[in-house]
Amino acid sequence: MEKLNKEDIKKLLPHREPMLLIDELKDIKKLFSATGVVAVKKDSFFVDGHFPDQPVMPGVLIVEAFGQTAAALTAHGIDKETYENKLVFLMGIEKARFRNPVMPDCKLELKIEAIRSHGRVWKYKGEAFVGEKKMADAQWSATIVDRK
Template structure:
């Protein structure tokens, strides 16, 4: 009897990554680790990061205490971290823990505030990569609504 799951039928699709695995792959830690889980990974192509936003996020003490809103730059950083996990997953264990530096951020648009209680789905798609430079399109969604989007490039520092 064949017990192949739908996930196993998609070429390049792998199991979800939990927070402990994410922490093995990228060097970010509290308060700058902005993703809780990675799902829908297609190696070398795309994945979705999950960020569960709570009132306990350190940026909410000043942005803004009366009406907390997740800063747009933190949403873009969450996109970058999601992309970094995809890159590390694609490159393999030898790349894990390496630093990833922004090179450019383009076409950033913020369409809806992200607030405590939101579950943000951060969808990233590789546009291209040449050697250690990768370019991505990222989108942040809450409840089926597009909240933010950006195109950005990053460099993986392999000698760190």
């Protein structure tokens, strides 16, 4: 299956360090599903403040990583001319659950699936894992908008 590295992802998303969270996109099934990989490091930007004595990846960043994975899947799958000068914006988050804390020094894998699309609006679902352990899951929607 196809795989994208961080440089490939930068060509699809406007995010840059430190907010570009996904390091790899793998197991890509065009416009249907993919797995985003986040290397949660001991020197990640949130570690010093969340929480100093027992750092964990904030849930909001897990949701952001879900969104980035979905945006990269969508941007990679649609026609390049159609996506030129467009962005994928998060519209809503549903049913987000955080089941286990994500600690630094791990690989977080976000398995996402596009549930449906209607015009520029897409709906997704995803599950986040460290190894075999489920860390979080969510459903969310996003839209493709014109870049200003």
